[in-house]
Amino acid sequence: MKPVPQTHIITADCPSRPGTVDVVTRFLYEQGFYINEIHSFDDTAEDRFFIRIEFRSDTETEFNRENFCQEFEQRAGEFEMQWQLASSSYKSKVVIMVSKHDHCLNDLLYRYRTGDLDIEIPAIISNHPDLKELAKWHGIPYYHLPISKETKPEQEAKVWQIIQDCEADLVVLARYMQVLSSDMCEKLAGKAINIHHSLLPGFKGARPYYQAYDRGIKLVGATAHYVSDDLDEGPIISQGVETVDHCYYPQDLAAKGRDIECLTLSRAVRCHIEHRIFMHGKKTVVFSK
Template sequence: MLNMTAIQTEDRASGQASNGVEHVLTLDCPEGPGIVHAVSGFLLEYGCDIIDNKQFGDRSEGHFFMRVHFASDGNESTLDQLRAGFSPVAEKYNMKWRLERNGSRRKVLIMVSKFGHCLNDLLFRARVGELPIEVVGVVSNHTDHQALVDWHGIPFFHIPVTAATKPQAEARLLEIVDELDVELVVLARYMQVLSDDLARKLDGKAINIHHSFLPSFKGAKPYHQAYARGVKTVGATAHYVNAELDEGPIIAQQVVEVDHTFGPEDLVAAGRDTECKALSNAVRWHCEGRIILNGNRTVVLK
C-alpha cells in the first residue's frame, strides 16, 4: 500500500508549506488492498496537502485504522464538499469514518465528587488552550468545588445522589447533556457508579479515570488494595464508560514507582499526578479524533 508518510515527507522537503483550512479524517474498515491509495487519491483530487498521517493494520483481526490530518484550499463550506466527495470512497471500502475541522473545540461536561485534582487540572489545561475543549458545565453530587468552577465562569450543577434519588439524578444529568449539546462527559473522580441504562446512553462519549492500573484493583479504594498487596508500582487508567464497572475500553495509563515505605495515604498522594496525566491525555486524544474503538479495546493513533 502507498506510504502516505513518505508523501508527507516529500512534500515538506520540496518546501511546500500547508495552508488553507485544516481537517482531520479518521476511519476504520476491513483490511484490504487499495485503502491508502484510495484515500490519498481522494485528497489529491481535491487539492489537499497531507500534514500528518497515522495508520495501523490489525492483521490478526483483518481490520485497518487511519487518521489523516490535511489542509485544503477553501473556506468553511469546504468541509461539506469534502464529506460529500469522500462518501463514495467510504462506501466502497465499508468504512466507518469521521471528517472534522482540525482544532474544533468539543463541548465537554465534567463530573466530580470530593476529590478535585483532576477537575482543577482539566479546567487549567482548557483555560490555557492545552486541550481542544470547551467546558460547558460541571456536575457534582457535592458543593465542595463550586467556588473553583464559578471562578472559571463555568455553570455548576449540584445534583445530590442517594439510592432513592439516583434515577431522578441521572435523568437530570441527561437533561443537562441535551441542553448544553454536550459531546463528551468526563468523570473526573466522580465517585458514583452509573446505572447500566445511563452507561449505554453515554456509550463512546463518556471517559472515566480510575485510580489504579487496570485490570488490577477495580472498585472502591484501589490504593488501599494496592497497599495490602505490597505493590511496587501504582497508576491510573482512563477508559470509556460501559455497563461493567471499571471494564470499559482502556485509552491511557500512567504509573509511578513506590516502595515498602509508602502507606495507603502516601500511595493516594503519589497517584494524583498519574490520574491527572492519564485523564488529560485521554480527553485530548478523544477530542483530536485519535481514538477508534475496536471492540473492548482502543486504537490510539498518536
C-alpha cells in the same frame, strides 16, 4: 504574519484489502490538500483497517464540506469504509462530573484555561457542593445534584437533561464516585470517559492505597476508559504507571496516584477530542501523537 490554515481530520475504518491507504491519500492529493499527519493500522487478527489523516489546504479557497463529503463517499463506498470528517477549529463541548476529589477537575480546568485542551466546558455536575467556588472562579455553571439510592433515577434524569441542553460531545467522570445506571451507560456509550486507579481489582473499596502499602506494592498507575455497564471494564483509552518502593507510605502512594490519574485522564480526553480513537469491539485503536 501568514494566517495558520485551517486543518481537517478524516478518520476511517474498513475491511482489510489492498489500496486502503491509497484511496484516501490519492483523493486528498487530487483535491489539492496537504497531509500534516497520518496514522494507520491493519488489524490482521480481525481483518480490519484503520486510518486517521490530518490535512490542510495550501490555497485560500474556502473548504466546501458538502462537496468534499459527496465526492469522497464515492471512493470510500468501494471499500466499505465507515468514515467521519472533523474540523480542527471546532471546540468540543465537555461536561465534567465530579464528587469531592478535585485533583482531576483542577487539572482539566487548568488545561482548559491555558488552552492546552482546546475545549468548551458548558457545565460541571456534582453530587456534592464542595467544588462550586472552583467552578464559579472559572465562570462555569455548577449543578449540585445530590443522589441517594431512592433518588438515583430522578437525579440521572436531571444529569441527562443537562448533558442534552449543553449539546455535550463528551462527558468526563473526573473522579465522580457514583456508579452510573445501565440506562445512563447506554446513553453515554462512546462519549463518556472515566478514570480510576490501577489498584483494581486487587484492592477494592475504601483506603486502597493502605491495602496496597500493606502488600508492599511496587507499581502505581491509572486507567482511563470509556464508560460501560461493566463497572470499570470499558474499552481502555490510556494507562499510566510509575514504580514505587518501600519508601512510599500510604499518603505518598495516594499522591503519586493522583498525579498519574491527572495525566492519564487528560491524555484520554485529548485523544478523544482530536479524533484519535476508534472503538474496536471491547478494545480501542488509539493513534497518539
